[in-house]
Amino acid sequence: QSALTQPRSVSGSPGQSVTISCTGTSSDVGGYNYVSWYQQHPGKAPKLMIYDVSKRPSGVPDRFSGSKSGNTASLTISGLQAEDEADYYCCSYAGSYTNVVFGGGTKLTVL
Amino acid sequence: QVQLQESGPGLVKPSETLSLTCAVSGYSISSGYYWGWIRQPPGKGLEWIGSIYHSGSTYYNPSLKSRVTISVDTSKNQFSLKLSSVTAADTAVYYCARQGINPHNWFDPWGQGTLVTVSS
Numbered sequence: 001q002s003a004l005t006q007p008r009s010v011s012g013s014p015g016q017s018v019t020i021s022c023t024g025t026s027s028d029v030g031g032y033n034y035v036s037w038y039q040q041h042p043g044k045a046p047k048l049m050i051y052d053v054s055k056r057p058s059g060v061p062d063r064f065s066g067s068k069s070g071n072t073a074s075l076t077i078s079g080l081q082a083e084d085e086a087d088y089y090c091c092s093y094a095g096s097y098t099n100v101v102f103g104g105g106t107k108l109t110v111l
Numbered sequence: 112q113v114q115l116q117e118s119g120p121g122l123v124k125p126s127e128t129l130s131l132t133c134a135v136s137g138y139s140i141s142s143g144y145y146w147g148w149i150r151q152p153p154g155k156g157l158e159w160i161g162s163i164y165h166s167g168s169t170y171y172n173p174s175l176k177s178r179v180t181i182s183v184d185t186s187k188n189q190f191s192l193k194l195s196s197v198t199a200a201d202t203a204v205y206y207c208a209r210q211g212i213n214p215h216n217w218f219d220p221w222g223q224g225t226l227v228t229v230s231s
Contacts, residue, residue: 036217038157045206046157048219057219089157093214099170100147100159100216 003028003101004090011109017078020106022090023071028101030071034093037066037075040105041086049088050075077108085110113138115207115222123201123229129194133207133222134187141165141185145210147218148181148192150203158203162210163190170213197229 005023012018022029022037029035035053038046048057050066053073063084065076073092077084090103119131133146140146147162161171163181171179175194183190194201204226208218 032214034214034216038218045221045224046218047221048217051211051217051219052215091157091159091216091218093216098173099213100162100172102157102159105156 003094003098004092004103006088006090006103006106008104009107009109011111012077012080013111014080014082016080017076018080018108020075020077020088020090020108022073022075022092022103024073024092024094024101025071028092028094028098029068029073029090031095032093033068035066035068035073036091037064038089038091039084039086040089046089080110082110084108113209113220115209115220117205117207117222117225119225119227121226121228123197123227124231125198125229126196129192129197129201129205129227129229131192131205131207131225131227132189133191134189135209136188138209139185140183140188140190143212145212146183146190147208147210149206149208149218149221150201151206151224152200152203160192160194160205162213199229201227202229203227 037050040046054066148160180193204224208221
């Protein structure tokens with residue numbers, strides 16, 4: 001069982017927007033603004049899409065955005081494209097003992 | 112640009128020690144950042160194993176801490192993972208990645224990953 005809870009799957013049609021949630025506790029997501037999101041295509045390594053809750057690395061399309069409210073972080077993908085179909089993982093700082101926790105992952109299907 | 116490449120045996124016997132190395136190119140480990148190991152069992156999610164700074168300072172996943180050792184060789188610009196007393200549950204793709212300075216725990220970029228199977 002992962003420390004952070006994500007929906008197992010979400011779906012959307014091309015051009016639509018989808019939001020993936022990542023629920024933790026006040027000891028991780030809720031306690032710090034250090035949430036990151038990763039995209040993983042089958043057989044490939046994860047790719048950083050969002051860091052520090054809402055910052056986008058260079059080269060990541062602005063269709064990808066992150067936010068946080070309380071103990072839940074969210075990744076929103078607007079203007080869905082076929083190539084967005086992948087698994088998405090959230091990750092949070094969890095204090096000086098546990099340090100790093102990941103979510104269980106969400107499979108995004110573009111219909 | 113920064114590139115990471117994992118290497119090591121793809122098959123390890125139960126109770127033995129898994130050893131992997133991550134070679135870094137395009138960036139000097141001594142210049143900063145943390146460097147981490149993450150694994151992914153087949154069909155499952157990501158699990159952070161541990162991380163190291165160029166000075167040798169380390170921190171580990173509490174659930175694996177008793178079996179994990181991460182070391183760094185700045186002269187070769189690489190860092191290594193040792194996981195002792197392995198079982199079938201340690202079968203996974205093992206990734207290395209550059210990591211933001213704690214608590215900015217983002218991982219970027221990642222190596223391509225290497226599958227390690229634990230089996231007799």
